Each structure stands twice: as structure tokens, then as C-alpha cells.
Amino acid sequence: MKFLISLAFKNLTRYKRRTLITAGAIAFGLMMYIFIDSLLLGLEIESVRNLKWYETASARVLNEDYWENRFQRPLDINIPDPDSIISKLDKNGIKATKRIEFSGDLILNSFDFGEDGNMSVIVTAIDPKKDFDVFNFDSTIQQGRFPEEDEDAVVMGSWLAEDIGAELGYWITIVTRGNGGFYEAMDMEIVGIVNCPNPNVNRTLIMMPIAVADEYLAMEGASTEVNIKLPESADIDAEVIRIQNLLNEDNLTVMSWKSMAADYLAIAEAKRGGTSMILFLVFLIAAVGISNTMLMAIFERIRELGMMRSLGMSDKKIRIAFMFEAAGIGLIGSIMGVILGIVINFWIVNYGINYGDVYRDMDIGYRVQAIIRGAWNFKTMGIAFFAGIFISTLVAFFPTKRALKMDIPSCLRHQ
Amino acid sequence: MIAVKDVKRIYKTGETEVNALRGVSLNIEKGEFMSIAGPSGSGKTTLLNLIGCIDKMDEGEISIKDVAVSKMKKKEKTNFRRENLGFIFQTYNLIPVLTAYENVAFVLSLLNLGEKEIKDRTMAILKEVGLQGMEHRRPGKLSGGQQQRVAIARALIKNPEIVLADEPTANLDSDTGKEILGLMKQMNEKHKTTFIFSTHDKMVMDYASRLVMLHDGQIQSDRKRRE
Numbered sequence: 001m002k003f004l005i006s007l008a009f010k011n012l013t014r015y016k017r018r019t020l021i022t023a024g025a026i027a028f029g030l031m032m033y034i035f036i037d038s039l040l041l042g043l044e045i046e047s048v049r050n051l052k053w054y055e056t057a058s059a060r061v062l063n064e065d066y067w068e069n070r071f072q073r074p075l076d077i078n079i080p081d082p083d084s085i086i087s088k089l090d091k092n093g094i095k096a097t098k099r100i101e102f103s104g105d106l107i108l109n110s111f112d113f114g115e116d117g118n119m120s121v122i123v124t125a126i127d128p129k130k131d132f133d134v135f136n137f138d139s140t141i142q143q144g145r146f147p148e149e150d151e152d153a154v155v156m157g158s159w160l161a162e163d164i165g166a167e168l169g170y171w172i173t174i175v176t177r178g179n180g181g182f183y184e185a186m187d188m189e190i191v192g193i194v195n196c197p198n199p200n201v202n203r204t205l206i207m208m209p210i211a212v213a214d215e216y217l218a219m220e221g222a223s224t225e226v227n228i229k230l231p232e233s234a235d236i237d238a239e240v241i242r243i244q245n246l247l248n249e250d251n252l253t254v255m256s257w258k259s260m261a262a263d264y265l266a267i268a269e270a271k272r273g274g275t276s277m278i279l280f281l282v283f284l285i286a287a288v289g290i291s292n293t294m295l296m297a298i299f300e301r302i303r304e305l306g307m308m309r310s311l312g313m314s315d316k317k318i319r320i321a322f323m324f325e326a327a328g329i330g331l332i333g334s335i336m337g338v339i340l341g342i343v344i345n346f347w348i349v350n351y352g353i354n355y356g357d358v359y360r361d362m363d364i365g366y367r368v369q370a371i372i373r374g375a376w377n378f379k380t381m382g383i384a385f386f387a388g389i390f391i392s393t394l395v396a397f398f399p400t401k402r403a404l405k406m407d408i409p410s411c412l413r414h415q
Numbered sequence: 416m417i418a419v420k421d422v423k424r425i426y427k428t429g430e431t432e433v434n435a436l437r438g439v440s441l442n443i444e445k446g447e448f449m450s451i452a453g454p455s456g457s458g459k460t461t462l463l464n465l466i467g468c469i470d471k472m473d474e475g476e477i478s479i480k481d482v483a484v485s486k487m488k489k490k491e492k493t494n495f496r497r498e499n500l501g502f503i504f505q506t507y508n509l510i511p512v513l514t515a516y517e518n519v520a521f522v523l524s525l526l527n528l529g530e531k532e533i534k535d536r537t538m539a540i541l542k543e544v545g546l547q548g549m550e551h552r553r554p555g556k557l558s559g560g561q562q563q564r565v566a567i568a569r570a571l572i573k574n575p576e577i578v579l580a581d582e583p584t585a586n587l588d589s590d591t592g593k594e595i596l597g598l599m600k601q602m603n604e605k606h607k608t609t610f611i612f613s614t615h616d617k618m619v620m621d622y623a624s625r626l627v628m629l630h631d632g633q634i635q636s637d638r639k640r641r642e
Contacts, residue, residue: 003524010512307508310469311569312497313525314490408469409460412504412581 004317008324012332015297019329022293026333026392027340029286030384033279034341038348038374040275044268045375048257050198050367051264053136056257057227059240061085061096064253066224073103073122075179078222085226085247086130092246094230097130098223100213104176106206107185112170119164123154123174123206125213134229137194137207144168144192147209155192157205166190174206178217186216199369228254264367283387286333287395294326295399305403306411315404322400323393330392334385341381348374416609417443417466417577422475424461424632435461437632438475445576446607448600450623452614457629459613460581466611467500467579468492479577497525501570503580503599503612507562509554509569515541515561516550519568526573540568544598560591564598571602578602580612584619596622 012019052058063077079085082098089096106121128149132138137146147153156166166172170190178184186208194205214221230239236256244254258265298305308318352373406414424436436458443449451459464470465477468484469492477485484495509518520537528536541550544564554562563583570578583599584592600622603610612619620626628635 003521006517007510007513007521014512303506303508304510307502307504309493310467310496310502311522311525312493312495312500314493317525407471409464412469412508 004321005324008321009328011297011301011325012328018293018296019332022289022329023333023336025286025289026330026388027336029282030334030337030388031340031344032282033384033387034338034377034381035344035348035374036275036279037377037380038341038345039353039372040272041377041380042349042352042374043372046197046373047264047268047367050196050369051261052257054140054196054198054201055367056260057134058230058234058236059228059243059254059256060260061226061228061243061247061252061254062224064251067253067255073101073224075100075102075177075217075219075222075224078179078219078224079226079252080222082223082226083221085249085252088247089226089228089243094228094243095130095133096226096228097127097134098210098226099127099131100125100210100217100219100222100224102176102213102217102224104174106164107173107175108164109171109173112167113165117164121174121206122204123176123208123213125208125210127210134227137196140194140196142193142195144190146207147191147212149209150211151191151209152186152188152212153191154188154206154208155194156190156207157202158193158195159199159202160204160206161190161193166193168193176217179219179222182218184216186212197369198367200367202369283391287391290326290329290392291395291399293329294322294396295402297325298322298399298403302403302406302411302414306408306414309408309411318404319397319400323396326396327389327393330389333392334388337388338381338385341384345374345376348372349376416445416480417611418476418478419443419462419466420476420478422462422465422477423473424458424465424470425473434632436465436472439629439632439634440475441627441634441637443609443611445609446603447625448603448610448623449625449627450612450614450620451627451629452620453629453635454615456631458632459615459629461632462629463579463581463611463613466577467502468496498573499575499577501573501575501578501608503563503566503570503578503583505582505585507554507559507566507586509562509565511554514551514553515546515557515565515568518554518565519572522569522572536572537568540572541565543602544568544571558591559587560594563587563591563595567595567598567602571606571608574606575608577609577611580610582614582616583612584614584616589618592616592618 061079063079066077069077086096086098101122101124103120103122106119108117110116128146142158146155154172168190172188172190174186174188176184188208195202228243230236236258240254240256305318352371354371419439419441422436422439426433426435439462451462453459461470465472472485476483484492487495513521516537519540520533523533523536541547544567546561546564546568549557549561557565584595587595596619599610602608614620625639627637
């Protein structure tokens with residue numbers, strides 16, 4: 001065995017350039033694997049964080065009938081006494097905040113905006129005192145400020161503001177139907193523009209104080225949701241059950257961010273599947289390269305093969321020798337690939353790719369704005385390293401088998 | 416020691432059939448220094464390959480040391496070659512990435528011998544063939560004659576009873592060819608190893624103690640030379 005290993009590694013030096021080119025192909029494949037995996041993992045980690053920080057919170061208490069009617073954003077399917085729930089949760093060390101979400105028409109007048117117009121919007125009414133305990137909007141204000149508790153004012157997502165040409169001090173009118181079905185028109189001043197890492201929020205956000213919304217919409221203290229913040233390390237499903245039991249109210253339900261973001265998770269899963277296909281093709285190309293290199297190496301040494309077989313070396317040992325050689329190429333390729341992967345990962349983790357200018361208006365499913373950053377995944381690097389060696393070794397089996405089908409005299413005559 | 420009985424070998428290339436051997440029979444005794452001679456296409460390499468258990472015959476039987484090698488399975492033949500036969504090739508067929516020492520030692524590693532024994536025997540045989548001090552040279556740094564000496568050492572290292580050499584001097588100049596034949600003869604006398612070699616060179620035939628002439632796949636003459 002020692003001889004076979006020694007022979008295999010010495011043979012690697014026989015055609016240095018070819019060995020390096022093949023190892024380079026493996027290295028490129030592995031680097032791409034590490035790079036794309038890092039990118040996807042980074043996207044997922046950041047998307048989940050941005051979902052929880054700016055959209056769904058960790059979990060949400062809803063009226064049990066609300067979720068199935070959520071696209072209508074009904075105000076009458078609500079939580080009648082959200083403050084008692086928040087208080088109950090607070091006593092158990094859980095931070096929570098109430099919100100009212102409603103849909104309406106945003107009316108733009110020519111006085112501020114240059115021309116009249118309207119568009120459908122979703123408005124979120126927040127409790128300025130408690131909202132920042134659960135969501136992370138406090139550091140996202142780009143211009144202006146958040147509205148006071150009882151101020152007829154809104155903050156707006158930066159992309160939305162840019163799209164409609166809104167600036168601080170402009171007035172907008174929101175027309176909607178209040179709790180009970182009456183029409184209500186609210187004149188609001190834009191006092192702040194928010195830019196947060198979640199593109200969905202930047203694209204659609206209009207936020208106003210809950211006290212003002214309560215009065216306009218005749219909510220009488222009710223809210224459409226109570227959002228909950230849980231520690232990052234919490235077992236979210238177990239916590240949801242615990243909170244449900246804690247609240248002990250039949251008409252309320254607690255949903256985890258995973259349930260609420262099921263569409264996002266499905267998209268992420270599908271993207272991962274698509275990326276796996278691309279990676280499979282990259283590996284396939286590398287495997288064909290290795291197979292071809294081994295085929296050339298074997299057929300250039302057919303006479304040597306004949307000599308070794310004449311002297312009594314078994315086909316099995318010859319196959320092992322060539323597979324060791326291929327494993328050697330795989331080892332060099334894997335080392336190069338992992339090093340390149342680490343280098344490119346270092347760059348993608350620390351600097352990232354700024355895709356904002358290209359994809360700003362395109363919803364790619366991930367809740368990541370402008371800069372995509374990777375994440376370190378040492379498990380993937382380990383898998384890539386061993387997969388490189390394993391695939392190289394495996395693909396050498398077939399050309400060796402083919403060469404060994406030749407009879408020994410033909411091998412010895414081979415030119 | 417070797418009994419070749421009515422051996423026939425036909426090569427088929429598409430529709431064409433070439434009768435390489437047409438019923439060859441001969442007996443070879445232990446310690447013979449025998450040459451199989453004849454023009455190109457006479458069947459000498461085919462006969463050598465069949466005795467060397469690296470080719471299949473179509474008819475007939477070959478037995479070596481009373482073992483019917485022609486009936487052996489592929490794996491048995493491999494084991495038999497490993498333990499009993501040595502080969503010398505016209506083009507030396509050394510592994511270019513290995514040193515002279517490694518090219519010879521590799522045969523013993525196939526027999527799973529210990530490292531010390533491999534080292535002692537390899538150094539001894541290299542000394543015997545006149546390559547002392549050149550153990551660490553790769554084939555590219557050796558002359559044709561020196562490479563063939565390595566090949567002879569490789570063939571003899573496991574003390575085989577039979578060494579088969581296919582045109583061992585064809586790639587060498589006449590002086591080096593004589594040296595190599597002298598060395599083979601010396602080894603034959605010292606180790607009582609049976610040497611069977613093919614050639615079409617008159618000078619090489621003169622070295623043989625027995626000369627079998629083949630023509631069109633049949634034995635034309637079989638003469639023993641008196642010492």
C-alpha cells in the first residue's frame with residue numbers, strides 16, 4: 001500500500017501542468033460551492049433577522065380568525081384588550097407591543113407633490129413607547145423623526161418616499177374604512193423617512209401613532225396584533241406553545257415568525273434547490289475534467305500498465321494506484337479550493353456585494369437590502385474538502401476499469 | 416519444466432484471421448538459456464506471451480512445473496506470474512518517476528516482503544547487475560544499457576525460475592547488447608534461472624544454448640548447442 005501511495009504521488013509530478021489544471025478545475029468548483037453556500041447562508045441569516053426585526057417580530061398574538069382574512073386587514077377581527085396581554089407577557093419577562101394594521105388609499109395632492117394622485121397602501125399604527133422594544137426601527141430613521149404619541153404624522157419608507165417624491169413636511173391624506181365600516185380621511189404630515197435593511201419595509205412602510213389611529217378608526221383600545229420579541233436562542237415553537245398557554249384565551253392565537261413567513265421560507269427553499277442544481281453542474285464539469293485527465297494519464301501509461309500486470313500486479317492494485325493518484329489531484333484541488341473559498345468568503349463576509357442599484361425595484365424574495373453578505377460555514381468547507389477528494393477518486397474508477405479491459409499483450413504493444 | 420503442447424493462437428481482426436501459432440509443441444528444461452528466433456510475424460512474441468501467461472491460446476496446453484497454466488483463471492495467472500516469472504522487455508518499460516532502486520524494489524513489494532528484506536535484496540541485485548551507486552537515478556538519467564540492467568534486476572529480484580525476455584537487445588547497440596546478453600548468461604549460470612528470449616538478431620542467437628526457429632507460426636528447427 002505504501003508503494004502504491006508513493007507511486008501515485010510521484011505520478012502526480014509527471015505531468016505537473018495537467019495536474020495543476022485539473023486540480024484548478026476542482027478548486028474552482030469547490031470555491032464556487034463555498035462561495036454560493038456562504039452567500040445563501042448570509043442571505044438567509046440576514047433575511048430572517050430582518051424579518052423578525054422589521055416585519056413579523058419573533059411571534060405575534062392575533063385574533064384566531066384574523067390570519068385567514070389577513071389580506072383584507074379587517075379592523076373588526078381584533079384583540080379587544082391588547083394592554084392586558086402585554087401586561088401579562090411583561091410579567092413573564094416577555095417584551096410585547098400592540099399594533100394596528102389597516103389598508104387604505106394614499107391621496108397625494110398637487111400642492112406638495114406637484115400633481116394629484118393616489119395609491120393603495122398598508123398603514124401600520126405603532127405604540128412609539130413600546131414598539132422599539134420589539135422592533136428595531138429606532139436606528140433606522142434617515143431623515144426627521146418618529147411621530148409623537150398623539151401627533152397626526154407619519155414616517156415613510158425611504159424607497160416609497162423616493163418613488164412618490166415625498167419630503168419631510170409634505171402632507172398626505174389616507175382614506176380608509178374605520179372599525180364598523182365608516183369612511184375616514186386622515187391628513188398626516190410626513191415627519192420622518194425610514195431606511196432599514198429590509199427592502200420590503202422601505203418599499204411600503206407608512207407608520208403612524210397608534211393613539212391617533214385608534215381615535216380615527218374607532219378601535220376603542222383594540223389592536224389587530226400584539227407583537228412579541230423573544231431571545232435569538234429561544235426555541236420558537238416551544239415558546240409559542242408556552243405563550244399560548246400563558247394567555248389562555250380561546251379567541252386568540254399565537255403565531256411564530258416561521259408560520260407568518262412561510263412564503264419566504266418556501267422561496268428560500270426553492271432558491272436553495274435551484275442553487276444546488278447549479279452546484280451539481282459545477283461539480284459535474286469538474287468530475288468530467290478529472291475523468292478526462294485520468295483517462296489521458298492512463299492511456300499514456302498503457303505500456304507501463306502492461307508491464308505491471310505482467311509482473312503480477314493485480315488489477316485491483318493497479319486500480320487503487322490510479323485512484324490514489326486521482327485522490328491526490330482531488331487533495332490538491334480541495335486544498336486550493338478551500339483556501340480560495342476562505343479568501344473569497346473573507347471578502348463576501350466583510351465587504352459583501354452591493355446589488356442595490358441593479359435590483360432595487362425587484363423583489364428577489366430575500367429581505368436583504370443592497371449589500372449581500374456571506375456567512376462562515378465551516379461545515380460546508382469540510383464537506384467541500386472531502387467531496388473534492390471523494391469525487392476525484394470515484395471518477396478515476398471508470399477510465400481505469402476501461403483500460404484494464406485491454407489484454408496484456410495489447411498493453412505492451414501500445415504506442 | 417515447461418511443456419508446450421500443440422498450441423494454436425489465432426488473432427482476429429474483423430473478418431481477417433491470422434494464425435500466429437499453428438500447433439507448436441516443445442519442452443523446456445530448467446536452467447536452459449533458450450532463444451526463440453524467427454522473422455517478424457513468425458509467432459515468437461506470441462509464444463513467449465503464452466508461456467508467460469499473459470495471453471490466451473485457442474487450442475493446446477501449456478504446463479509449467481506440472482501446473483496447467485493454460486487452464487488457470489485470470490487471477491490465478493496473475494498470482495502465478497507474480498511468484499514464478501520474470502519479464503524483460505525490449506523497451507525496458509521502467510517507471511520513469513521511480514528511481515532504479517524503486518523500479519526493482521516494487522516487484523518485491525508486490526510479494527508483501529518486509530522493508531529490510533526488500534532493501535537488502537534490491538541493493539544486492541543492483542550490485543550484481545553493475546548498478547551500484549546508481550540506485551537513486553531515475554531512468555531518464557540512465558543509458559539504454561543501464562536501463563536494461565535495471566530491467567534484468569527487476570526480473571531476477573524475486574528469484575524466479577523462469578525469465579522471459581522479448582527482444583531484450585533490440586533497442587541497444589551491438590556492444591551494449593553483448594554486455595546485456597553476457598549479464599543474462601551470467602545470471603542464468605549463477606542462479607540456474609531458465610531464460611527464454613525472442614530475437615531475430617544473429618548475434619543474440621549465437622549466445623543461446625538452444626535455438627528454436629519459428630516460421631509462420633510453426634517450429635522450423637529446434638537445435639541445442641554443445642558447450
